[in-house]
Amino acid sequence: xxxxxxxxxxxxxxxxxxxxxxxxxxxxxxxxxxxxxxxxxxxxxxxxxxxxxxxxxxxxxxxxxxxxxxxxxxxxxxxxxxxxxxxxxxxxxxxxxxxxxxxxxxxxxxxxxxxxxxxxxxxxxxxxxxxxxxxxxxxxxxxxxxxxxxxxxxxxxxxxxxxxxxxxxxxxxxxxxxxxxxxxxxxxxxxxxxxxxxxxxxxxxxxxxxxxxxxxxxxxxxxxxxxxxxxxxxxxxxxxxxxxxxxxxxxxxxxxxxxxxxxxxxxxxxxxxxxxxxxxxxxxxxxxxxxxxxxxxxxxxxxxxxxxxxxxxxxxxxxxxxxxxxxxxxxxxxxxxxxxxxxxxxxxxxxxxxxxxxxxxxxxxxxxxxxxxxxxxxxxxxxxxxxxxxxxxxx
Numbered sequence: 400x401x402x403x404x405x406x407x408x409x410x411x412x413x414x415x416x417x418x419x420x421x422x423x424x425x426x427x428x429x430x431x432x433x434x435x436x437x438x439x440x441x442x443x444x445x446x447x448x449x450x451x452x453x454x455x456x457x458x459x460x461x462x463x464x465x466x467x468x469x470x471x472x473x474x475x476x477x478x479x480x481x482x483x484x485x486x487x488x489x490x491x492x493x494x495x496x497x498x499x500x501x502x503x504x505x506x507x508x509x510x511x512x513x514x515x516x517x518x519x520x521x522x523x524x525x526x527x528x529x530x531x532x533x534x535x536x537x538x539x540x541x542x543x544x545x546x547x548x549x550x551x552x553x554x555x556x557x558x559x560x561x562x563x564x565x566x567x568x569x570x571x572x573x574x575x576x577x578x579x580x581x582x583x584x585x586x587x588x589x590x591x592x593x594x595x596x597x598x599x600x601x602x603x604x605x606x607x608x609x610x611x612x613x614x615x616x617x618x619x620x621x622x623x624x625x626x627x628x629x630x631x632x633x634x635x636x637x638x639x640x641x642x643x644x645x646x647x648x649x650x651x652x653x654x655x656x657x658x659x660x661x662x663x664x665x666x667x668x669x670x671x672x673x674x675x676x677x678x679x680x681x682x683x684x685x686x687x688x689x690x691x692x693x694x695x696x697x698x699x700x701x702x703x704x705x706x707x708x709x710x711x712x713x714x715x716x717x718x719x720x721x722x723x724x725x726x727x728x729x730x731x732x733x734x735x736x737x738x739x740x741x742x743x744x745x746x747x748x749x750x751x752x753x754x755x756x757x758x759x760x761x762x763x764x765x766x767x768x769x770x771x772x773x774x775x776x777x778x779x780x781x782x783x784x785x786x787x788x789x790x791x792x793x794x
Contacts, residue, residue, distance in 0.1 A: 547679035553666030567784035579625035591764025600626035647678035681717040688734040
């Protein structure tokens, strides 16, 4: 019996050691709970607040009293769920404020247009430029009608037609500018100006970018004069970028000052003529009523087609004008019939017949309309002016 009595006190620690893992597990669960001040104050006092939580070894009686109130780990988990629920309830009012914040963009939009947008911050200068460009595009600006007189065949009355038709326009009250693009300077000379004594000419405009207003001389009509220097203009412009548009750019300065701009071209399809066709929106082709003169029409049409495809899609042939017509010859009549068969309505109804007045007028430095206003030669171009103006009004 004494042996057995000595062994009984040792059995109690064994039983406590079996229960000790449960107490440790409870302590771990308590430590795993959220470390929020509000949770620690709201947490009810339980077994963990007893002596066992202080780390003192419990007696067997204390262990037995401690174990029954503490349930299984499932009960500890339910207690943790209740505490988490308390935490969620505390957080819920903050989450409910989200719908209030969602309405804030509408209130910001209602605050006014003074708020900068992202597009304004990215490139305000570019947007301002576009707005100015759109505003400028809305203003209608009247520009001159640019007519080029072209035919690579020489001696077909291009210069005579350019000058006298321009003067006929002026008689009708239109503001007209003539441009002498021929290095021979015949149009300049026909207005009493010596091309050899001209200090500034179209050469300076095309090659040196001089303003065209500085070379315009007032006579019967305003004329941009030429000089022999134009003969070297094509070589001087050969390295210039955009050389085909040199005349077009120069005319922008005075385009609003005139109703018509008439361009006399050289007898070739070189760079000067290409400049004239690029700047023009209409082309009048004077054709002498002879076989060789009519052959050049095919080459001119091919050149004009290339201009339309690459440089000026708006240019078109206004009409083909039979000039130097001698109605006494059968050949002249046949030439007009061939023109009408091949080109139809493009052939003007007006006919410019041969007259000695056309040779005499340039000697006096004037047009035929001023030299002999009542002559039949002057009336030819008055009728042509009416026809050209009627074409423009009908289109």
